[in-house]
Amino acid sequence: MRPLLLLCLLAATALPPQQLHAQQPTPDAYPPGPDSQVQNVPHGTVEKLVLPPGRFYPGTPHNYAIYTPANAPAGPLPYMVFLDGSSYLGGLRAPIVLDNLIAQKVIPPMIGVFVDPGILPAIRPDAQNRYERIFEYDSISNRFSQFLLTELLPAVEKKHALSTNPDEHAIVGTSTGAVGAFVAAWHRPDQFHRVISLIGTYVAMKGADTLPALVRKTEAKPIRIWMQDGINDHKTPTEQYGTSFPGSWPRANEVMFEALQFEGYDVKFSMGTGAHDTKQGTAELPDAIRWLWRDYTPEHGVGKIEVHPPAALNDTGWITRGSVWATVDAANNWESLGSAINPNLDEATQIALVGGARTQNGIIYGSGQGTVIWGERGKKVSVVLSPVPAPFAMALSPDQAMLVVTDLVHRHQWSMQLDKDGKPINAEPFYRLEVLDDDGGATGAAFDNLGQVYFATAIGVQVCEANGRVAMILNSPVVDKPVQKVAFGGPDHDWLYVIADGKLFRRKMKVHGVPVDKPEKPPQPPL
Numbered sequence: 418m419r420p421l422l423l424l425c426l427l428a429a430t431a432l433p434p435q436q437l438h439a440q441q442p443t444p445d446a447y448p449p450g451p452d453s454q455v456q457n458v459p460h461g462t463v464e465k466l467v468l469p470p471g472r473f474y475p476g477t478p479h480n481y482a483i484y485t486p487a488n489a490p491a492g493p494l495p496y497m498v499f500l501d502g503s504s505y506l507g508g509l510r511a512p513i514v515l516d517n518l519i520a521q522k523v524i525p526p527m528i529g530v531f532v533d534p535g536i537l538p539a540i541r542p543d544a545q546n547r548y549e550r551i552f553e554y555d556s557i558s559n560r561f562s563q564f565l566l567t568e569l570l571p572a573v574e575k576k577h578a579l580s581t582n583p584d585e586h587a588i589v590g591t592s593t594g595a596v597g598a599f600v601a602a603w604h605r606p607d608q609f610h611r612v613i614s615l616i617g618t619y620v621a622m623k624g625a626d627t628l629p630a631l632v633r634k635t636e637a638k639p640i641r642i643w644m645q646d647g648i649n650d651h652k653t654p655t656e657q658y659g660t661s662f663p664g665s666w667p668r669a670n671e672v673m674f675e676a677l678q679f680e681g682y683d684v685k686f687s688m689g690t691g692a693h694d695t696k697q698g699t700a701e702l703p704d705a706i707r708w709l710w711r712d713y714t715p716e717h718g719v720g721k722i723e724v725h726p727p728a729a730l731n732d733t734g735w736i737t738r739g740s741v742w743a744t745v746d747a748a749n750n751w752e753s754l755g756s757a758i759n760p761n762l763d764e765a766t767q768i769a770l771v772g773g774a775r776t777q778n779g780i781i782y783g784s785g786q787g788t789v790i791w792g793e794r795g796k797k798v799s800v801v802l803s804p805v806p807a808p809f810a811m812a813l814s815p816d817q818a819m820l821v822v823t824d825l826v827h828r829h830q831w832s833m834q835l836d837k838d839g840k841p842i843n844a845e846p847f848y849r850l851e852v853l854d855d856d857g858g859a860t861g862a863a864f865d866n867l868g869q870v871y872f873a874t875a876i877g878v879q880v881c882e883a884n885g886r887v888a889m890i891l892n893s894p895v896v897d898k899p900v901q902k903v904a905f906g907g908p909d910h911d912w913l914y915v916i917a918d919g920k921l922f923r924r925k926m927k928v929h930g931v932p933v934d935k936p937e938k939p940p941q942p943p944l
Contacts, residue, residue, distance in 0.1 A: 447689070447696045451517075452703035453510045458520035459487030461529075463512055468532075468572055473564040477535035477549055483573055484512050484529030486519050493578040495527040495585035495719070497611075497706075498565065500554060500594035502531025509591075509695055514703050524710040525585070525719065528577050532569055554590065554597030555623040558854040559897055562601040566608060583639075584719050587611035587709055591695060593618045596625045599642065603628075606638035607896040610722040611709045614644045615698035616691075619673045620663035624854065629669075629676035631851060635877065635890040636741045637724045641683040643705040645698055646670040647691030666693065680741070681727035738943060739888030744880065744927055751894030754921040762906055762914070765933040769863055769904030770916060772810035776817050777934050780839045784808040789822060789833075789841050804844050805831045810902070812862035812870065815931040816938045821848070821870055823859035828852050830859055830872060832885075848881045850874060851890065861902035863913075865928045868939030871913065875899040878915060883942030894922040905930025 461484050468479040482502060486494075497515075499505040506512060511529060518524045534550035553561050565588075573579065580586070588609050590598030595617035602609035619625045650666035651659050659665040667688065674686040685708055691697040698705075712720030726742045729735055737743040757770075768775050774782045782791045789808060792798035809825040820841050822831045832847035850859065853876055861873030868883035878891040878900050893900050895918040902916040911929040915922050931937055 447691060447700035449510065449699055450703065453514055453517075453699065455513055456517055456520070458516055460516050461486040461489075461512060461519075463506065463531075464576075466572075468569060471564070471568040473560050473568065474535050474537075474549055474553070477537045477547075479532055479535045479569070481530065481532040481569065481572075482506060483576060484515060484531065485577065486515065486526040486528075489526055493580040495525050495580050495582075495587075496530055496573075497527060497587040497589060498530045498532065498570075498598075498609075500532060500534075500588070500590040500597050501550075501592075502533050504591065504695065505589070506531050509699050509702055511589075511702065514706060518703060518706060522715050523707050523713065525713055525715075527585075528573065528579060530569070530573055532565075551593060551623065554593040555618065555625060556854060557596075557600050557624040557628065559604040561597055562604045562608075562897070565601060566605065582719075583608050583610045584722055587613070589613040589615075590617075591615040591698060592693065593622070595619075596628075599628070600625075602640050602642075603638065604897050606640055610639050610641060612640060612642040613702075613705050613709060614642060615695065615705075616646050616650055616666065616693055617644060617670055617673065618663075618666065619669040620661075620666060622663045626664060626669065627851070629672045631853075631876075631890070632673070632676040632682075633679050634741070634851070634887060635680070636745065636892045637680045637682060637726075637747070638892065639722045639724050641709060641722050642677065642685075643708055644670060644674055644684065644686045645689070645701055645705070646687075647689045647693075647697055649690060649692040651693050679727060681725050681730075683722065739882055741889040741891070744889060745891060745924065746927065749925045751915075751922040751924050753894070754923060757902075757916045757919055757921045759921055766904045766906035766914060769812065769861075769906075770902045770914060770921075772861060772902065774811040774813045774820065775933055776813060776839065777936060778839070782811040782813075782820060782841075784811065784822070789820075791839060791841070799840065801841050803831075803841075807858065810859065810861045810873075812864055813933075814864050814939065815866055815868060815936060817936045821862045821864070823862050823872065825858050825860060827858050830862070830870075830881075847885045848872070849885065849887065850879050850881075851876065851887050861900070861904075861916075863903045863905050863930065864939075865905065865926075866931050866937065866939065867928060868942060869928070871903050873900040873903040873915065878903055878913070883939060884944060891924075893917050894924075895920070 465482045470476050534553050537547035539546050586609050588598040595614035602612045651661045677684040689697045724747050779793050789801045789803045805822050807825040808822050810823040812821040820833045828850045829846035830848040833841035834843040856875035859872040863871045870881045872879045877893045880889045882888045898918045900915050900917050904914045911926050912923045913926050
């Protein structure tokens, strides 16, 4: 690393949070170094192309380019996807950087895919185009990752064989594009294990401000990420708290970095003195790419990026309550059991996996046509008109005193008290789930012995503490597929069973459910 750049980085990263105030940027603080200059090395080629409109952005073509390294070896190659591709082809000098780092053998020979956001062309000459960049990159749904994996990359594969190993795939973005890059990897960690985020827009524009909370709560994914921002990003000396409505860019990046650290990610954060521009990113791009692929050697290829609990997990002061790592073990992931119908499961677990609940007295609860239905098997059932807008699945608390009724459409899930006859009363929208855009509500629920509720949702198994707050989210066993049902089972009731993508999975837990015939009073919840 160049001495001037190193001094700038050390000075910036040494600033404590309370001193992240805007300063006058130092002129030419981030000059591009030798790895960003044309050198006497073999040069790759860049072919510019147009991807025709497809399913995810109808009517909208995308300009893209493919960088092919010089003397490319035969066989499938690793690749990096660069969002806002034209800026990386130009000012950020990515092809030059790739040429130099490949020649140094510090990164593998790889394909570079440079894609620009789409523009829907106007039909009339007096009409404006529709510019898709914010919709594509700032949205936190899985639409953009689906576009990359089912439309863009297959087009690239028609010209070049690409590696199928996610450890050999990286994605890079700047500003709003940094959000797009991270969210693509977040949704598809089976495809992208390496991310570069420059001046990331993790502020309140289209939901990116919620990402740090999701990262803290969600079981870690195998992603390595380099982050960069500057303390003058959307700040001036007279506007210390930001100049734009969505929030503070430096603070948002800092909060995102802390969340990634908290959950045990392999992450590096370079906070400099720059503004919302690419000067620092251009200067640091070689270091970022080198760090991202630092496990590469020409003899052995790239290393495997794996999930590890945070190093501080067992330190004094770590709060284990509500921690993913206090509930599951990274080494014990989901185990596939095949068909969703499994006759070997006990009756209570089978009932739970179809969305019902049964008490020790034989009362069974279910839903139908906006109502909660309950009664003993073989006898006349009773119906309670439910305040839940779209009631769907049921779960009983460990002491069988409360009934959870899930809402299929909305984020709030309902708690009802059971009277002496088993009738649900005193309903409240007690649990508030996390959502990504239009994910909807919950399709299943189960309690553990602590009174925590496990909700089957589009983004995984969301675990609410007994006080109603989401504390942790377990990843779906099928990447980018919703969890449809959830139940505790097994001889010791310490297996969590779920249905995802129509198949049954289970996972060993550090907590356990409560047998139907042996209800127990849960502890008082944290307040």
